[in-house]
Every structure is written in structure tokens, then in C-alpha cells.
Amino acid sequence: MTDWHEQLTVPRAPFIPSVVWVDDPATDGFIDVSRDDDEPRWHALVEADEPIITQVDDGATKPGETGQQPSSSCSQPSLVAAMLAALDVREGHRVLEIGAGTGWNAALLSDRAGEHGHVVSVEVDPAVADDARRALAAVGYAPVVVTGDGTKGYAADAPYDRVICTASVRTIPRPWIDQTQPGGVIVAPWGTDYGDDALTRLEVREDGSASGRCGANLAFMRVRHQRRDFLEPSADEVDAAESTQTAHSGRELFEMVTFARAAFTIGLRVPSCYLTVEDVTEDRRLIELHDVRSRSWARVTLVRGQDPWTVHQLGPRRLWNEVDAAYAWWQEAGNPTPDRYGLTVTPDGTHGVWIDAPDNERRWSLTF
Numbered sequence: 504m505t506d507w508h509e510q511l512t513v514p515r516a517p518f519i520p521s522v523v524w525v526d527d528p529a530t531d532g533f534i535d536v537s538r539d540d541d542e543p544r545w546h547a548l549v550e551a552d553e554p555i556i557t558q559v560d561d562g563a564t565k566p567g568e569t570g571q572q573p574s575s576s577c578s579q580p581s582l583v584a585a586m587l588a589a590l591d592v593r594e595g596h597r598v599l600e601i602g603a604g605t606g607w608n609a610a611l612l613s614d615r616a617g618e619h620g621h622v623v624s625v626e627v628d629p630a631v632a633d634d635a636r637r638a639l640a641a642v643g644y645a646p647v648v649v650t651g652d653g654t655k656g657y658a659a660d661a662p663y664d665r666v667i668c669t670a671s672v673r674t675i676p677r678p679w680i681d682q683t684q685p686g687g688v689i690v691a692p693w694g695t696d697y698g699d700d701a702l703t704r705l706e707v708r709e710d711g712s713a714s715g716r717c718g719a720n721l722a723f724m725r726v727r728h729q730r731r732d733f734l735e736p737s738a739d740e741v742d743a744a745e746s747t748q749t750a751h752s753g754r755e756l757f758e759m760v761t762f763a764r765a766a767f768t769i770g771l772r773v774p775s776c777y778l779t780v781e782d783v784t785e786d787r788r789l790i791e792l793h794d795v796r797s798r799s800w801a802r803v804t805l806v807r808g809q810d811p812w813t814v815h816q817l818g819p820r821r822l823w824n825e826v827d828a829a830y831a832w833w834q835e836a837g838n839p840t841p842d843r844y845g846l847t848v849t850p851d852g853t854h855g856v857w858i859d860a861p862d863n864e865r866r867w868s869l870t871f
């Protein structure tokens with residue numbers, strides 16, 4: 504197997520802005536690290552096999568302030584390499600990227616597609632797109648960087664041989680399939696609102712469908728138009744919520760929230776259910792489920808040594824019961840791992856999932 508470093512034929516450092524953002528345990532937010540003020544730390548961040556946050560709160564938060572939500576980043580190098588390996592860009596290919604970010608991946612794609620290829624990278628944030636254009640030009644690459652909503656693709660330069668999205672999606676946008684040649688490949692972090700996404704590689708067919716397999720775990724930020732949202736019930740609402748107990752063990756609850764165990768399957772079986780897990784203290788963990796649309800919410804409060812644990816549920820859906828039933832299904836199905844799943848998107852937009860093969864009896868269509 505090729506070492507992942509060999510996929511990364513363009514250095515990362517020239518694409519990283521002089522101000523980046525890191526976790527701040529004191530506030531649970533993000534604070535800036537500036538190259539001018541702390542060059543060794545900045546270099547350590549650039550060289551680590553970790554994502555680097557390059558913008559927070561869609562640019563509304565400035566250095567010196569505390570950010571709440573990462574909104575642009577330079578992805579983790581080993582994951583960039585895994586996605587490039589799955590995409591398999593060849594000399595002369597026409598490639599569409601969604602999420603230009605720093606421009607580093609657009610440079611890597613340009614390097615692969617070569618002088619006879621054509622790379623377009625779409626970025627929704629105008630300031631981020633400008634920085635990417637500048638960094639690419641400085642290093643000597645000239646892909647087309649378009650400012651816009653990449654979920655619409657970029658019809659002007661279609662058709663493409665390869666499409667890669669470097670932000671995660673819950674649905675595969677129709678324009679990506681329409682703008683890809685039959686036989687072409689789409690690679691994206693794809694998943695549901697419940698837990699992380701899977702590296703998903705689809706091949707586009709003559710009939711306008713796209714189908715392929717899911718694989719490695721990717722934790723990417725969502726494209727702007729498909730962001731997840733959560734509920735924060737008041738203390739009074741929690742007091743008034745239905746309260747029961749769960750007989751599940753700590754190991755079972757761990758499986759229910761872990762991508763490589765049951766979480767990917769649960770997300771595919773329980774529509775519109777956003778999972779959050781918060782360690783409030785070393786001994787107290789909150790597992791919460793949110794459906795903003797129906798205003799349904801559930802919380803399991805785990806306190807070390809105090810099981811069975813309490814479950815609160817409110818709203819028209821009983822989200823915990825739904826998740827519990829999906830977990831039982833996963834066990835009954837033989838604990839399928841994410842890499843056993845595949846996805847087929849038909850011309851009418853139906854997203855069908857299957858285990859092992861498209862004609863397996865364990866297959867169903869997703870509702871959103």
C-alpha cells in the first residue's frame with residue numbers, strides 16, 4: 504500500500520494563513536494563533552496530521568475574540584490523501600472540487616490533472632475564495648476558483664471526470680451527478696445527522712444514477728446549506744419531559760454513539776436525528792438527540808456508577824425509542840460496519856442504501 508505522504512505532492516504550509524484557530528478548553532470555544540506572535544506553534548500545527556481551522560463563525564469572529572463554530576479549515580493530511588486515493592485523478596482529467604478552503608487540495612488536484620487537465624474549485628465564502636486564489640497563484644497553480652454554492656456544481660465547465668467535496672453532505676446534490684460523465688467518480692464525506700460521515704465513492708452511470716460504497720470515517724464540517732441544528736430545552740421543559748430509565752450497559756451506549764460500531768447504521772435507520780455527546784465532567788456524560796423540524800429531543804444522562812441511567816424525552820417523536828429500535832436492528836443484522844454499506848442515488852433523487860450488494864434484502868430508501 505502506498506504511504507499516504509506520497510499522495511501529498513504539494514507542501515501544505517504556503518496555503519495556511521498567518522492566523523489560525525485552536526480549541527480553547529477554558530471557554531470551550533476557539534482562539535487564534537498567529538504566526539507573527541508564536542511561529543513555533545504555528546509551524547507545529549501546520550506539520551501535524553490534524554485539520555487546521557482557518558475561519559470561525561463564517562468570518563464574523565476576528566482574532567482576539569472567541570469563536571464558536573469552525574467554518575473553514577485545511578483538512579487533515581492523511582484524510583486528504585485517502586480521499587485523493589479514492590478519487591483517482593489521472594492526467595488530463597476535468598475535476599470539480601466543492602469547498603476550496605485554503606486551496607491546498609485544489610493544488611494537489613491540479614498537480615495530478617496536469618497541464619492538459621482542468622480543475623474548478625467552488626468556495627461559498629468570498630473572503631476564503633480570495634485567499635485560496637492568492638495562495639494558488641503564489642505557488643504557481645491556476646485552477647478556476649469560483650465563489651458560489653458548490654451544491655449547484657459548476658455547469659459552465661461541465662462535464663467532469665471527477666467530483667470531490669471537501670465538506671460533508673447529507674444528500675448528494677443532483678447537479679454533481681448531472682455534471683459528471685458516465686463512468687466518472689464522485690467522492691464525498693456522506694452521512695446522516697447522526698454521527699460522523701463515511702468516505703463515499705460513487706460511480707456515475709449512463710442512466711443518470713450514481714452508486715458505490717461507503718468507507719472510512721471522516722469528520723468534516725457540513726456544507727453551509729445542509730448544516731445540522733440542535734435544540735436546547737429550558738430547565739422547565741426538561742423537568743416536564745417524559746422520564747424513563749434505560750437498561751443498556753455503558754458498553755452498549757458506547758456502541759450506539761460510535762461510528763465504527765452502530766452509529767452509522769442508526770443514522771441510516773432514524774431520519775433527521777442529530778446526535779451530540781458531551782462530557783460535562785469526568786463522571787457525567789450527556790447523550791442528546793435533536794430533531795429541530797418536529798421539535799423533538801431526548802437526553803440520556805450517564806453518571807459513573809449510578810446506572811440504570813435516566814432518559815428524558817420531549818416533543819412528538821420519541822427519539823430515544825427510535826434509536827434504541829435501530830440499535831436492536833443493527834445487532835440482529837450481525838453488527839454491520841460502515842464499510843459494508845453502499846449508496847445508490849437514482850435519477851429521481853432517491854437515496855437507497857444497501858448492505859454488501861445493491862440487491863441484498865437488507866436495503867431501503869432514506870427519508871430526509
Ligand SMILES: C[S@@+](CC[C@H](N)C(=O)[O-])C[C@H]1O[C@@H](n2cnc3c(N)ncnc32)[C@H](O)[C@@H]1O
Nearest residue numbers: 575577602604605607608626627653669726727
Ligand atoms: C474543510 S474546508 C475545505 C478544505 C479545502 N479543500 C482545503 O484544501 O483547504 C470546507 C470548505 O467548504 C466551504 N463550503 C461550505 N459550504 C459550501 C458550499 N455550499 N459551496 C462551496 N463551498 C462550501 C467552506 O467555506 C470551507 O471553506
